């Protein structure tokens with residue numbers, strides 16, 4: 103089937119999903135020990151969206167994501183150590199500890215970047231696509247955004263312009279059924295939010311957001327169109343937030359049977375099953391052991407990395423040129 | 426030198442920068458086919474095409490946010506927001522986006538974008554089309570805010586703003602677009618962050634920007650008839666602020682009037698007063714006088730609007746009071 107990831111590509115998606123899973127679980131454990139700072143928004147159970155969507159991009163493409171962006175960071179090629187170090191506020195973090203887990207950026211990798219203002223990533227991606235169109239770079243921009251973000255006014259403004267100007271952008275809706283605590287059907291009169299794409303003259307596809315191959319296929323097709331100059335597209339990935347909204351969420355508003363049903367359809371389970379026939383148990387076990395070891399090493403190093411020193415640094419002083 | 430209107434000087438700056446750098450593009454409401462509500466972008470769509478000069482939907486929030494990331498990724502956007510009164514719609518992009526990335530992302534990105542807008546009263550445009558809002562913008566760290574008062578500065582500062590690697594809010598004034606002045610020919614840049622002493626004086630310093638410089642100049646004429654020699658410092662740039670120029674002028678006159686077309690409470694005039702206290706308190710012979718808009722909406726009817734706006738007469742009265 104067109105745009106299906108090769109076995110090697112799927113293995114790499116699986117590997118990155120494992121890294122993200124370990125990252126999230128480790129953060130959960132460290133939070134319980136009181137060793138994290140501020141709220142952390144885990145995406146475990148939703149890794150297929152961020153990882154497979156970014157796997158369909160090229161190195162020069164750029165992605166804007168949300169407060170729940172760990173899968174996008176790792177999916178778009180960032181290494182574990184700078185991500186972990188950033189989450190722990192270390193000088194070696196991707197942004198020197200200034201950004202924290204919600205606002206991570208790595209301009210070289212095209213992660214521009216996390217965004218904790220709900221909805222703000224959508225025009226951010228449209229703006230990058232506008233730049234790409236004007237410069238004729240042949241690249242595409244992507245926005246991963248939530249079902250809550252889909253209800254913002256700025257979402258409408260940005261998608262309207264993307265459709266109007268045929269901007270090379272792919273909108274990846276990570277529909278995990280909840281905003282902060284409020285379920286999607288209390289926020290929107292329609293269940294399938296991507297029906298709105300028709301109003302912006304862009305195609306949309308609804309996929310199983312826990313099936314990495316399905317996410318990849320749909321996103322790759324939209325990215326290909328966008329790259330050809332045919333304009334934006336939307337992929338609505340149906341998934342479910344099996345953890346709390348953040349590490350400070352007290353819970354109580356999700357049905358245990360829903361959580362159980364979605365956990366049974368975990369993206370790691372789905373990908374592993376598909377890959378097993380292709381590569382066999384031994385290869386998967388190797389990848390799994392390596393991902394675990396990579397996470398252990400990243401945490402060990404990052405947690406002993408130095409904390410940053412406060413300084414008013416001229417390189418980051420926007421007024422320095424003018425004075 | 427060529428005699429030009431302020432709007433024509435801006436147009437020339439845009440044209441020259443677009444000719445020199447293909448990454449410069451313009452977008453905003455009604456700026457293309459029509460050439461802008463204030464005609465600043467007239468003829469540019471014809472010259473540079475619809476890709477680089479875009480008429481946009483009415484979407485200030487997203488447009489401003491798009492300017493931020495377009496600038497991060499290789500272009501130099503110049504966004505026109507038709508009225509400064511609409512800037513509150515742009516605030517997330519300025520306060521939560523543009524303002525933070527230079528520092529938070531540890532110098533990884535540049536943001537060479539310009540938001541051009543025009544504010545100010547006196548044209549009977551009513552409470553939603555007459556505000557300056559410069560104080561609010563100048564409070565945002567990480568963003569430059571400039572407000573030229575002459576055609577020459579309009580051109581030279583807009584060229585500098587477009588070439589700047591960081592966000593610049595470029596404030597124009599609806600009642601300045603038709604003023605005429607000499608503008609140097611060619612590629613002349615006026616550095617952002619530098620004030621200009623537009624009139625030398627020895628008794629009192631008047632600090633102002635944009636249309637308030639015009640009012641201050643009229644006030645200085647009135648004051649001359651009163652026997653007072655007023656110095657006028659056109660700050661040109663609200664942020665970064667040329668503190669040295671303020672200090673030098675007060676060291677000479679020992680008296681100061683600060684003028685701002687925005688609200689008084691927590692306003693730019695208050696910031697200037699505090700800056701003067703911080704840097705040259707010892708040189709002052711009297712308290713700093715503030716001339717601002719009262720903390721009210723701007724009414725429509727001419728006598729009501731006129732009564733509210735800072736004017737030459739009010740500047741003169743404030744100067745005489747502080748000199749007494």
Ligand SMILES: Cc1ncc(C[n+]2csc(CCOP(=O)(O)OP(=O)(O)O)c2C)c(N)n1
Nearest residue numbers: 170218219220248249250251278280281282
């Ligand atoms: C503009 C804005 N409003 C509210 C919030 C608080 N908030 C943070 S995340 C969130 C819910 C977002 O839901 P969604 O977009 O579906 O993302 P998810 O958390 O499900 O990944 C809310 C209300 C915010 N950060 N920004």
Ligand SMILES: [Mg+2]
Nearest residue numbers: 248249280281
């Ligand atoms: Mg959600």
